[in-house]
Amino acid sequence: MKVNVQYFAMLKESVGKSEELVEINPMPILDFYDHLNAKYQFKLNEKDIRFAVNDHFVDSDYLLKENDDIVFIPPVGGG
Amino acid sequence: MFEIVYNPIAFDESRKKMTNPRAGGFVIFEGWVRNHHDGRDVLKLEYDAHENLCRSEAKKIEAECFEKFDILELDCIHRVGMCDIKELAVWVGVTAEHRGDAFKACEYYIDNLKVRLPIWKKEYYTEGEPIWVRCEECLKHAHAINEHKHEGVH
Numbered sequence: 192m193k194v195n196v197q198y199f200a201m202l203k204e205s206v207g208k209s210e211e212l213v214e215i216n217p218m219p220i221l222d223f224y225d226h227l228n229a230k231y232q233f234k235l236n237e238k239d240i241r242f243a244v245n246d247h248f249v250d251s252d253y254l255l256k257e258n259d260d261i262v263f264i265p266p267v268g269g270g
Numbered sequence: 271m272f273e274i275v276y277n278p279i280a281f282d283e284s285r286k287k288m289t290n291p292r293a294g295g296f297v298i299f300e301g302w303v304r305n306h307h308d309g310r311d312v313l314k315l316e317y318d319a320h321e322n323l324c325r326s327e328a329k330k331i332e333a334e335c336f337e338k339f340d341i342l343e344l345d346c347i348h349r350v351g352m353c354d355i356k357e358l359a360v361w362v363g364v365t366a367e368h369r370g371d372a373f374k375a376c377e378y379y380i381d382n383l384k385v386r387l388p389i390w391k392k393e394y395y396t397e398g399e400p401i402w403v404r405c406e407e408c409l410k411h412a413h414a415i416n417e418h419k420h421e422g423v424h
Contacts, residue, residue, distance in 0.1 A: 200318045200390035201402040238413060243388075246322040262320055262388075268403040269317070269348060269389030270301045270360050270380060 192217065192257040196227070201265055205231045220244065221251035224263055239266050271345045272328035274321050279347050279358040288365050290342040295369035297376045301360035303353045307403075311396040317350040317359065320388040324348070331382045339375040341366040346379065348389060385411035 197210045215223060220242045228237070241264040242249050248264075255261070271287075281300070288296055303315050332344050343365040353359055362380050366372035394400040 197320070199320055199388070200392070203318070243320070243323055246326065248323070262323070264320070264323075264388050265390065265402070266404045267385065267388055268391035269319070269387045270384040 192255075194223075194255055194257070194259045194261055196261045196263075199262065199265070201235070202231075202233060202263055205233050215255065217255060219251065220249060220253045220255055220261065223255060223261070227263075233265075235265055240264060272325055272332065273347045274319055274324060274350055275347055276349075276351050279349055279361050281347070281358060281361045284345055284347055284361055284363060287345055288343050288363055290365055292367055293342050293365035294367050295372040296363065296365045297369065297372040298364075299360075299362040299376050299380050300358055301380070303355050303357050303359055305355045307393055310393075310398075312355070313394045313396055314355065315353045315359065316392040316394070316400075317348070317353065318390045318392070319348070319350045323388045327386050327388070328383065331379055331386065334382070335364075335375040335379050338378065339366070339371040340368070341371050341375045344375065344379065346383070348383075348387075350389070 193212050193214055195210060195212055198206045198208065203209050221237065224237060224240060224242070242251060242253065243262040243264060244253060244259050305312050328346065335341060335344055341364055345363045347361045349357070349359050360380070360383070362376055364372045364376045364379070366375070391403045392400050393403055
């Protein structure tokens with residue numbers, strides 16, 4: 192199945208693009224993060240990351256579905 | 271009301287939005303771009319944001335403010351993109367019948383915005399490579415949420 196991943200801030204710089212379509216098997220979002228982390232070397236502790244799918248925050252055990260729009264939220268710093 | 275803008279914040283216009291005739295107090299917080307951080311000279315800042323998530327999370331914080339405090343209006347504008355020193359990064363305005371709740375709601379809103387909204391800040395220095403700021407308070411907040419979930423409490 193295909194999912195879309197959007198990258199922001201330091202993750203966008205690590206990957207070199209702001210989004211990409213990825214072909215994967217169904218898996219929890221945390222496993223998918225680990226998969227991408229192995230590929231792109233994000234240099235971030237996974238406990239510092241939060242997850243969002245289709246514009247809603249989700250838990251790390253959320254099971255990804257076809258066409259999900261995924262965002263990994265690195266440590267924030269607004270204001 | 272929460273808005274993200276890519277150009278300098280027109281705070282005079284925001285101020286005019288606050289029109290409730292019952293208001294006796296109007297508290298404004300302006301977050302400015304300062305020229306130093308942790309002993310380093312800062313040249314400029316860059317903000318990145320996930321706009322849809324920002325809007326939904328800001329709506330929740332705003333609702334919490336109206337639930338906790340006796341306020342009349344609340345408005346916030348956050349800048350993204352490149353910001354120069356002394357420019358406004360964020361503007362928060364709160365009106366209330368009395369000043370006490372306006373002060374409290376404004377502080378609650380900006381404190382929560384900083385740790386909950388998916389906005390990221392990159393600092394550019396006079397010397398050395400720019401870095402994405404890792405706010406320790408924000409990290410504590412993320413860890414607390416993750417631990418909360420792992421405990422199975424919702």
